[in-house]
Structures are given as C-alpha cells and as structure tokens.
Amino acid sequence: MIEVRRLVKRFGLKTVLRGVDFHVEQGEFVALLGPNGAGKTTFLRILASLARPTLGEVRINGYLLPQQAAAVRQRLGVVSHLPLLYGDLTAEENLRFYGRLYGLDGLDGRVSELLARVGLAERRRDLVRTFSRGMQQRLAIGRALIHQPDVLLLDEPHTGLDQDACEMLDTILRDVAAQGQTVVMTSHDLARAEDLATRFDVLSRGVIVASAAAQALPPEGLLSFYRQALRAPAQKGAA
Ligand SMILES: Nc1ncnc2c1ncn2[C@@H]1O[C@H](COP(=O)(O)OP(=O)(O)OP(=O)(O)O)[C@@H](O)[C@H]1O
Ligand SMILES: [Mg+2]
Known part of the structure; x- marks a missing residue:
C-alpha cells in the first residue's frame, strides 16, 4: 500500500x-x-x-x-532506466547477488525460474556486459522480482x-x-x-x-x- x-x-x-x-x-x-x-x-x-x-x-x-x-x-521491486546490474557478473550471478542481498535462501530454483520467465535461460552463464539493451532490461525485470516484492x-x-x-x-x-x-x-x-x-x-x-x-x-x-x-x-x- x-x-x-x-x-x-x-x-x-x-x-x-x-x-x-x-x-x-x-x-x-x-x-x-x-x-x-x-x-x-x-x-x-x-x-x-x-x-x-x-x-x-x-x-x-x-x-x-x-x-x-x-x-x-x-x-519493493524497481525497474528503472538504469538496469542496476553488474556487467562483470553473469546473468545468474546477478540474480543470486540480489537474492542474497535480500537474505533469501535456496536461490538456485528461484534464479532458474526467473531466468526462464524473462527468456534468458540460455544466456544464464554469459556476462551481462555482453548483453543487448533489451536483454539487460529483461534481466532487470527478473532482478526486481527476485524477492517477490509486495510493491x-x-x-x-x-x-x-x-x-x-x-x-x-x-x-x-x-x-x-x-x-x-x-x-x-x-x-x-x-x-x-x-x-x-x-x-x-x-x-x-x-x-x-x-x-x-x-x-x-x-x-x-x-x-x-x-x-x-x-x-x-x-x-x-x-x-
Ligand atoms: N536531478 C535533477 N536535477 C534537476 N532537474 C531534474 C532532475 N531530475 C529531473 N529533473 C527535472 O524534473 C522534471 C521532470 O522530470 P522527470 O524525469 O521526472 O519527467 P518524466 O515525467 O519522467 O518525463 P519522461 O516522460 O520524459 O520520462 C524535468 O523538467 C527534469 O528536467
Ligand atoms: Mg521519465
């Protein structure tokens, strides 16, 4: 609210x-x-x-x-113009990093599920700085959802x-x-x-x-x- x-x-x-x-x-x-x-x-x-x-x-x-x-x-989850991602980490490392920041356990399943949801499962091990802008945006959406925010x-x-x-x-x-x-x-x-x-x-x-x-x-x-x-x-x- x-x-x-x-x-x-x-x-x-x-x-x-x-x-x-x-x-x-x-x-x-x-x-x-x-x-x-x-x-x-x-x-x-x-x-x-x-x-x-x-x-x-x-x-x-x-x-x-x-x-x-x-x-x-x-x-709270936020998707903004700045994707707030780490270029030198892979897609899955980024999500795991943010998950840990929120104190989440058992992240493997959650990370895989989110990567699939945003259509990046096949790119999970690639460094984010090699992603296109749209792919970064997809990952930013996954990042915003990792802790199942209320808002x-x-x-x-x-x-x-x-x-x-x-x-x-x-x-x-x-x-x-x-x-x-x-x-x-x-x-x-x-x-x-x-x-x-x-x-x-x-x-x-x-x-x-x-x-x-x-x-x-x-x-x-x-x-x-x-x-x-x-x-x-x-x-x-x-x-
Ligand atoms: N850090 C800042 N310093 C000075 N002015 C700013 C700053 N951030 C935003 N503004 C000004 O605030 C006004 C609103 O900007 P804002 O980005 O919130 O608009 P917006 O509704 O999101 O527009 P858009 O549809 O183009 O994204 C603009 O005049 C902008 O120049
Ligand atoms: Mg704006």
Missing part, C-alpha cells in the same frame, strides 16, 4: 512535484501517465527511495520515506523491448497483479497501459490532474480520458 500526501520535490529553484496526493491499495495496478517532463520518473524515484522528498509524506506499507527506507526496500515500481518498462519481450513482460505483470502485488507503472504506451492497469492517474506539470478506475473510463477509452485530463486546468495543489 502506498500513501503520498502533499509531496513536493524541488531541484534547486525548480519545483518538479507540486503537492502530489496519491493512494494505492494493495493489489491495485496503477498506470502513471503524463507528458515528457511531467515528473513521473522523479515521483517513482522518490517512491523507490532513490530520491528524497523536499516536503510531504510518503509511506509504503506503513513505513515512512526516507526515514525507513531499508524496511521499504525489503518489500513493484516500473518506469517505462516496455521501452527497448522487442515484441516478444513486451508480451513476456505483460504476462509477468498480469501474474504479479493476480498474486495481489501492487504495481505502479509509468508508460507512454496507452494501449498497453489500458490493457494492464486497474487505475490510471495523469501527472501534468507536477500534479495529478486526473485519476480514473478502469471501469470508470469513458467509452472512447484511455486516450480520450488522457487528452481530456491534459486539457483540464490543474486543480489539485498547484503552487
């Missing part, structure tokens, strides 16, 4: 998040949409405890960020993946959601987001300007909702 109240993020004099309120119940799958520069990555990085809020309150599973970041990280954060996870890998990721995300894990995913692929998510939030100029559950989308679909949201004047918390 994620609770964000009046979140502000500034970089120097520039205010990027201007009072974001955001609540996600366990098991929801939220697609966070918005134009380039809206603040989506900044927001996800704060949720992932990779950046600090300037003002406001951020709680994940009841733990406060950044004060209780260690407890949050234990139950999965993904920043444009389909970017750079080929058609098969995108479908593989969608299958993984549907499984994750079916298991009751919470997902927040940014995307510019509205069709994909519409297919996967149970809720859609639109971030524009640092505030959430619209939010709708999947069943509350207009009959014309997500694209129409999205365009409408960007036309509407920002209402909440605009500074």
Whole structure:
C-alpha cells in the first residue's frame, strides 16, 4: 500500500512535484501517465527511495520515506532506466547477488525460474556486459522480482523491448497483479497501459490532474480520458 500526501520535490529553484496526493491499495495496478517532463520518473524515484522528498509524506506499507527506507526496500521491486546490474557478473550471478542481498535462501530454483520467465535461460552463464539493451532490461525485470516484492515500481518498462519481450513482460505483470502485488507503472504506451492497469492517474506539470478506475473510463477509452485530463486546468495543489 502506498500513501503520498502533499509531496513536493524541488531541484534547486525548480519545483518538479507540486503537492502530489496519491493512494494505492494493495493489489491495485496503477498506470502513471503524463507528458515528457511531467515528473513521473522523479515521483517513482522518490517512491523507490532513490530520491528524497523536499516536503510531504510518503509511506509504503506503513513505513515512512526516507526515514525507513531499508524496511521499504525489503518489500519493493524497481525497474528503472538504469538496469542496476553488474556487467562483470553473469546473468545468474546477478540474480543470486540480489537474492542474497535480500537474505533469501535456496536461490538456485528461484534464479532458474526467473531466468526462464524473462527468456534468458540460455544466456544464464554469459556476462551481462555482453548483453543487448533489451536483454539487460529483461534481466532487470527478473532482478526486481527476485524477492517477490509486495510493491513493484516500473518506469517505462516496455521501452527497448522487442515484441516478444513486451508480451513476456505483460504476462509477468498480469501474474504479479493476480498474486495481489501492487504495481505502479509509468508508460507512454496507452494501449498497453489500458490493457494492464486497474487505475490510471495523469501527472501534468507536477500534479495529478486526473485519476480514473478502469471501469470508470469513458467509452472512447484511455486516450480520450488522457487528452481530456491534459486539457483540464490543474486543480489539485498547484503552487
Ligand atoms: N536531478 C535533477 N536535477 C534537476 N532537474 C531534474 C532532475 N531530475 C529531473 N529533473 C527535472 O524534473 C522534471 C521532470 O522530470 P522527470 O524525469 O521526472 O519527467 P518524466 O515525467 O519522467 O518525463 P519522461 O516522460 O520524459 O520520462 C524535468 O523538467 C527534469 O528536467
Ligand atoms: Mg521519465
């Protein structure tokens, strides 16, 4: 569960998040949409405890960020633009490394299962620095799932993946959601987001300007909702 109240993020004099309120119940799958520069990555990085809020309150599973970041990280998986992998380790060594970091035992089975799930079983013994970008992205997805996190954060996870890998990721995300894990995913692929998510939030100029559950989308679909949201004047918390 994620609770964000009046979140502000500034970089120097520039205010990027201007009072974001955001609540996600366990098991929801939220697609966070918005134009380039809206603040989506900044927001996800704060949720992932990779950046600090300037003002406001951020709680994940009841733990406060950044004060209780260690407890949050234990139950959180992140797929970001930086794959956070070690180039001089093999695919399986990377997963084993992260598994140990989370204090997991009996990792062999888990590592094999994840490598198969992301389509890298045959490359398990190859060094990650020899991987293509899409292959690194696949492994980053495996890495994010190794400890079966309650909350999965993904920043444009389909970017750079080929058609098969995108479908593989969608299958993984549907499984994750079916298991009751919470997902927040940014995307510019509205069709994909519409297919996967149970809720859609639109971030524009640092505030959430619209939010709708999947069943509350207009009959014309997500694209129409999205365009409408960007036309509407920002209402909440605009500074
Ligand atoms: N470390 C930083 N220092 C200064 N400004 C930053 C920093 N990180 C992000 N910004 C600024 O914050 C704003 C939001 O950037 P962010 O990356 O969060 O947008 P985004 O919604 O993820 O966009 P995109 O769709 O292009 O990925 C941009 O104006 C960006 O220049
Ligand atoms: Mg971004």
